[in-house]
Amino acid sequence: MRILGIESSCDETGVALVQTEDGPGLPRLLAHALHSQIAMHQAYGGVVPELASRDHIRRVLPLTQAVLDEAGLAREAIDVVAFTRGPGLAGALLVGAGVACALGASLxxxxxxxxxxxxxxxxxxxxxxxxxxPFVALLVSGGHTQLMRVEGVGRYELLGETIDDAAGEAFDKSAKLMGLPYPGGPWLAKLAEGGDEQAFRLPRPLLHSGDLDFSFAGLKTAVLTQARKLGEDLEARKADLAASTQAAIVEVLLRKSLTALDRTGLRRLVVAGGVGANRQLRAQLDAACKRRGVRVHYPELHLCTDNGAMIAMAAAMRLQAGLEQAQPRYAFDVRPRWPLDALAAG
Structure with missing residues (x-):
């Protein structure tokens, strides 16, 4: 079975094709293509939803054809069309949903x-x-920071989540306060490589809260306060402030993840989402998990950002697990707000 996946939840248009084999093996990726809107949104310092939706309209069909060409297949070879239903920007989601349903109906x-x-x-x-x-999952994607206990496909238990800003937002907002370009997270991480992470004492919110929830809004405020204190010296100390900010975020993610492993008794950790590409986070998690005899897994770096491959893969695994029925229904809706722990298993 070949599943085409379309991702259009925010500012990346992704299309991919995966194939399932007979038997218990994992689906394999046949081809994928991705277009990022970063250059378009940089002038505004953030994502403009209307512009994002219009760009998805322009990109999704050419990307679909590119994926089919790479795989050497015609449209008729597609068996199932999957799309991101939510969460995300409503208008952007509707583009992917509409194209997916139109393509499915035509075929x-x-x-x-x-x-x-x-x-x-x-x-x-x-x-x-x-x-x-099973495994513990640390989801650090955009406005989401969550720890989940994962027993299988569709079997998710929420262990903790952010109560305000997520880790990705803390990276991006702190970077903006330092005058770094959009999207700020990767720029901050790059700048931090040349800084002293102990230069500034920044808070680690909820680090000793006793639960597995996160909070990064206070850290963002502390970065703003420190930047104002530095005044004209900010430019000279920017790398140190970036390194100190990154260290605070990474320490909270690391300590909470290790606590989740301890409380569940599980010996496997999965880290997914855009922040999962952060080198410092990966290095510290790798070292800590190695000391504890815990296996840690990440997506390939090019699949950490939003992409169609993950949508096609999730659809394929749900179909393999018998949690979805492949039926030709073309009425659709989108869910801009959709908690993962509320996702029905069947």
Missing amino acids: GRPVLGVHHLEGHLLSPFLSADAPEF
């Missing part, structure tokens, strides 16, 4: 709406070092 193929965060959660199964169930 007489089933269409399946997929949870964006489930796509991230299952994206490490596309890597050469695929995990095995």
Whole structure:
């Protein structure tokens, strides 16, 4: 079975094709293509939803054709069309949903709406070092920071989540306060490589709260306060402030993840989402998990950002697990707000 996945939840248009084999093996990626809108949104310092939606309209069909060409297949070879149903920007989601349903109807193929965060959660199964169930998952994607206990496809228990800003927002907002370009997170991480992470004492919110929840709004405020204190010296100390900010975020993510492993008794950790590409986070998690005899898994770096491969993969794994029925229904809706722990298992 070949599943086409379309991702359009925010500012990346992604299309991919995966194929399932007979038997218990994992689906494999046949081809994928991605267009990022970063250059378009940089002038505004953030994502402009209307512009994002219009760009998805321009990109999705050419990307679909590019994927089919790479795989050497015609449209008729598609067996199921999957799309991101939510969460995300409503207008952007509607583009992917509309195209997916139109394509499915034209081919007489089933269409399946997929949870964006489930796509991230299952994206490490596309890597050469695929995990095995059960595991603890650290989801650090955009406005989401969550710890989940994952027993299998569709079997998710929320252990903790952010109560205000997510880790990705803390990176991006702190970077903006330092005058770094959009999107700020990667710029801050790059700048931090040349800084002293102990230069500034920044808070680690909820580090000793006793629960597995996160809070990064206070850290952003502390960065703003420190930047104002530095005044004209900010430019000279920017690398140190970036390194100190990154160290605070990484320490909270690390300590909470290790606590989740201890409380669940699980020996496997999956890290997914855009922040999962952060080198400092990966290095510290790798070292800490190695000391504890815990396996840690990540998506391939090019699949950490939003992409169609994770949507196709999630659809394929849900179909394999018998949680979805491949039926040709073409009425659709989108869910801009859709908690992952509320996702029905069947």
